[in-house]
Amino acid sequence: GEESCVGRRYYHTLVPENFSSVEEGIKLLAERYLKTHCACFTPNTERIEDIKNMAKELKAQGIIYYSIQFCTPYLFEAYQIEKEVNLPFLKIDTNYSIEDMGQLKTRVEAFIETL
Secondary structure: OOOOOOOHHHHOOOOOOOOOOHHHHHHHHHHHHHOOOOOOOOOOHHHHHHHHHHHHHOOOOOEEEEEEOOOHHHHHHHHHHHHHOOOOEEEEEEOOOHHHHHHHHHHHHHHHHHO
């Protein structure tokens, strides 16, 4: 499974295209964005529950939690999720630079071997 700002969440709970007025369309869009389960909106127990449910639904054997370096809400959330789930957990924080690729590959391969 995947749960990030630019992944599955983008397509989850789409706004219907057949709204009756511009006002209704704006209201639906606003509700969608304000109800997003994001680590930036704290406290956010719904997001942690979503991740736990996704792991259960997909029969996950482990969780790889990735975030951008110095993104405090996501880094803090990682510790909460690790405490909540009863699965092997790998936390990766990266700046998504090409220089990280070798280290990340090694860490992910080692994590998968432990599963």
